[in-house]
Amino acid sequence: MFCPKCGTKNIENARFCSQCGHSYTRYQQRNRWWLTGIILTFLLMSGIFIYAFVLDKEQTKETIQTPVEKIAESTKLEDEKEASATTSPNVTQKKSTTEQKVPSPQTSTEKDKKEIIRETQTKVYTILTEDSLGSGFLFQDNGAVVTNAHVVAGYIDVILRDQDGREMNGKVIGISNQYDVALIEVQNLKGTSPLEMEMKESEVGTEVIALGSPQGLENTASIGYLTGLDRSFESEFQYENVYQIDAQVSPGSSGGPLLDGKTGKVIGINSALLTSDESIAFSIPIYTMTDLLTNWSQSPMDENEVASTFNYYNEASVYDEYAEEEEDTYDVPYDEASLANFIINFRGNYETALRDEDFGYIEDQLLYDSQAYYEMANYLDEISGQGMVFKFTLNDVTHIDMQTDQAIVSTYEVFDFMNAAGEWSMYERIKDYYVVTDEYGDYKIKHIEIYQ
CATH class of the missing domain: 3.10.450.50 (Nuclear Transport Factor 2; Chain: A,)
Structure with a gap:
């Protein structure tokens, strides 16, 4: 190493210069203190910087967390209130009442079609006479069943069969030779809730469900649309302002109900089929016949009135005696x-x-x-x-x-x-x-x- 004062080269780690006697120890100590000062200064500045950075971060965190903590606290209070409500009879009752007022999507006036068909089939019946088969449905809770006049024409006593195959006796208490409607009284059905009737005209495009026993296939349901209004024609009966539908119906469907596909209400009585095009059928609007049917229900026709409507009689009726008296003068129409x-x-x-x-x-x-x-x-x-x-x-x-x-x-x-x-x-x-x-x-x- 060289002496900083005279420049003489000395041995390594010498404490004094061999030429001028200059002390190396003081020089090394002075350099050491100077280096120590630089390091301390650096550490101090680093500490100040780190402190400032950490403080700023803590303040930011506190700012962000404050509303979250308030929300959490609010939620906690709500939970505590709810927990308290479950232990208080008065609060529970109030909450239940409030929930009942909130409409549920499933409480809509529209019903599921499967539910409509299932519920309606319990109140739709196959109607049997000696030479015909048709359908009918429960009109009132006094056991009144609606059907077509052509299904029971000439009969007073008929048989009704429900969806479970049980047979019941029915008696015709109203029939028209102008409109194709009739009413049957069934004692076994008294007290049974009837189907709900639609008391206003339905619109074209309404989805409909026709129920009955087409071709003798009992408990059949078919879905279609109301395709026309105010159709009028005459055949054996007078059909005025009836519905035109494309729901599949066939012989045996006559007298069955036509339902609104969304509400399940009866909108018509399935009555006629266009023979040249079986995709077109006709249904008598129920609201046009309600007054007549209700009148028969409240003031039934007697057996003589029913029998004389079509001028021939059920052999099982009370008019057998009258028929026997007329037998001698009966003009047989066959040869x-x-x-x-x-x-x-x-x-x-x-x-x-x-x-x-x-x-x-x-x-x-x-x-x-x-x-x-x-x-x-x-x-x-x-x-x-x-x-x-x-x-x-x-x-x-x-x-x-x-x-x-x-x-x-x-x-x-x-x-x-x-x-x-x-x-x-x-x-x-x-x-x-x-x-x-x-x-x-x-x-x-x-x-x-x-x-x-």
Whole structure:
């Protein structure tokens, strides 16, 4: 090392200069204190900087946390109040009352369709007479059931069957030969809550549900739309300002209810089907018939009034005695030649209906809503599209039994049949055709009995 005073080179770690005697110890101590001062200054400045940074961060944190803590405190107070409410009977009652006032989305006036159908089916009935089948629904809690007049025309006592298959006796207490409506009293249904009626006109586009027993298929529901208003026409009855619908209905649906698809209220009585286009049906608006139905319910027609409305009687009624008195002078509307020709003509049309798979060829020769009507319609529907072939080779009328209210035409029939697999067979049948006359005097088949 060199002496800072004279520049003489000395040995390492010498304490004094060998030339001039300068002390190295004081120089090293002075340098050490100077270095120590620099370090202390640096540490002091660093501490001040760190302190300032940390203080600023703490202040920011305090500023941010203050509202959060207030919110937490508020929440805590609410929780404490709620906990207190659960232990206080008075507060609990008040809270329950408040909750009941808040409407729930499920308490809307609109109902689920499955719920509507399920509830309504318990109050829709299949109506049976000796030669017809239709539908009806509970109108009032006194056991009054609404149906179509054409379903029960000519009958006083009828049978009703509910969705569980239980049968009940009913009595017609109101019927019109102008409007296609009738009212049945059912003692077993007294005290049962009826379906709710819609007392104003529905709008085009309303979604609807038709219930009944189409083709004898009980408890059937179909969904569609109200497609027209104010439709008027005449057939056997006068239909004025009725609803047009596209919901699927068929013979047997007559008298069943038409429901609003959202509220479940009855808006109509399913009554007629356009035979040329089965996608179009008609329903009598219930609000137009309510006064008439209510009047019958409050002041029932007597049996004589009911029976005389269509000028023929239920054999089981109290008018059997009157009918017996008239039997001697009764003009039988049947003769053997015309009956035989009617049945032979029907068989020819039936062969065409089978070939073309078209029920329309025989529909006019069958009594509407009768057992024969349903069976023929269902059979043609079942074999449709299967490629079956029928060839009638013999159709002889063997006997005719003319009775007061019907004629039974017996036949012996032979036909060849090819099934869907292309296999041919020959069949022989003995059949009884039960024939009645309608209000116009035309022959109609109401039932066919087959003997193998």
